[in-house]
Amino acid sequence: MKTTLVAILILTHILFPAYAQDQFNYSAADVADHLVVITCESDGVIKSGCGFVAMMNEKPYLLISQHIILGADKISFTSPTGRIIKPRSVELSNSRDIARLALAEEDGLALADHHPMGAPIAVFGSNQSQKEETALYGTITGVGADIVEISAEFNEGNGGAAVLNANQEVIGIASHVTESYNHAMKKGTQFENKTRRFCYRLDRIQWKRVNWKQYNKKYGAIYFEGKAASDQIIRTLNRWADAPAGQLRSKNTEQMAGSCRSQARRIRMMTEQRDLTEYLIEELEMQALTLEAAAKIIDRYGATFR
């Protein structure tokens, strides 16, 4: 009985992507030349992301997510075969989490003109540790002016990966994953506890050329610090929620809440800068909101520990 169950589970996992993959007459290896691995180092921490080369107005560009490179001290771009790529300039999308970096000479993927609901798609990324390309299959489940929702289950490590249709054309860049907040009206619906995955579209983008070194020094650093702070505080609060109250009494909650609020204020002040992209303003506002909400929760813990 146990064996049968395991076999069914494995079969399901193999069959489902295979069904989606059937719609494709090419594989990840066929587009591997256009995939890029990004390695960033910030404060001694190394992280990696995905990117790809695409043709825009007949010129080759390396397309990546802004959030991957913002705040990085060192960035390197390599192909899955280990070839080093040296971009010439940086342009940022004003409202979407996309950066395009001009390349001198490259061939690239073509962009799709249409984003039809229900169309089969594949998310192609590069796996830094295994030095190979990865493929996740699914369909388009939502269509918007700026973004597209897909069912392929990509995760944070696929940020910046190319999302291609069956014709080997790019329909978007894998961008973010959201967890639905629960509400009484969602009980029993598909939106209860739902994970949703979104890609930015590559059409109708307003590009803004920036001096990357200056922009990153001025804003990337605060974005990086704010993200680290909000991630850290979420981890701490999750730990507190699991920990017995006795272990928490020594925490100086008032000081922690104050620190969250002052950091949120500092981030909010930065959003008033004129040369920021709308995308970064929204990201910074989100960080400030997270820190402010965390401060409120810490206040409540403080009252409990008293």
Added chain:
Amino acid sequence: MPPPSCTCHLLLLLALALPCLPVHAKKNNKGSKDKKAALEKRLAEEKEIKAQFGYSFNDIANSIVIVSCSGEAGRSSGSGFIAMMHGKPYLLTNQHVILGAEKISFKTAAGITLKPHGVQLSTTRDIARLPLAEGNGLTISKNMTMDSIIGVFGNSEGGGVATELYGKVTGIEADLVEVSADFVSGNSGSPVLNLNQEVIGIASYVKYNTDDEDGSKTRRFCYRLTGNQWKSVKWKAYNDKYGKLYREKAVLIDSIFEVANEWYDDPFTRMTADNHTDIGLRKWSGAHNSMIKRIDRTAGTAVSQHKLDNTNKQIRKDMSDSATALSKVCRDSARNMRFLSEKQRELTDFLRDEFERLANRLEYAADQIDEYGLKLSTHNYFYFKTES
């Protein structure tokens, strides 16, 4: 002054704090399996309904609109669609989606930015129609039948993409249609289409019960688009005067329920509304927190029986006064809402009803806070703890 040799310490007694009740794990697991099975059944039914449609989302993507709003209350989003009415194209959405917003952007799912040139409001229903200079749109249906199948296409959860949801007509009234398609927040303003690609209504509100475990009692309503009376408004003036107030008061109510719940959970908790945009709530939060700090300083000090009695008496009075002050914030706002609802002739019936609804909620909150204040005014906050 040094404490006496036999010390009696004043300790805070959190007798009013409500403990969390543990949930029975076994029952919970079974419940989650049942819920999963029910959802799978529901999605399979949706798939069957979708298969009966002779057109797809892609055929109407040019007419589905994502509405994005921003203002002092933050960012919000909703849905809309383009429809033809008397041969002219209009962008239709709910009034509640756009009211109070400082900036509004309308983009079709196909990526086209729309620039309407005016605003007309339904006098009785939560619908706004915005004339467009040109273009084609969906047709409005004149007929409606019970149990007929429908699709709802809009910005579910404000995710920024249009999704497709399917169901049936489950109720028909003069102004409203009830449907079984599971639309949620963000879908406000979505078109509800029949098999002939005609709009039968606009997804508008959801009635739910927080005690309903599986959502089976949740009901979803759409306003009908036929038989409306439209009223042109100068949007900026109307929105500045009423829309922003509507949104501010909605935020105020959420904040009041939030602080009241925090206070109810723990009578000594510090409130987090010191920076609230509503001046009344902001002032109350500051004064309340000063009181809590004062009480905090009393804890753990050595006192006589007489001083203990006096301290408890003082705290009872302070807590009761604070409750009265918070309920006054609610009642002042409720009065303001009611006055507008009764006296302002230029309001649509929808907004008049909404102001009434907000006033009722504020008065309900005030009553609950008064009741809590009564409890607080009779409680013994401190007691003696004799150290061995």
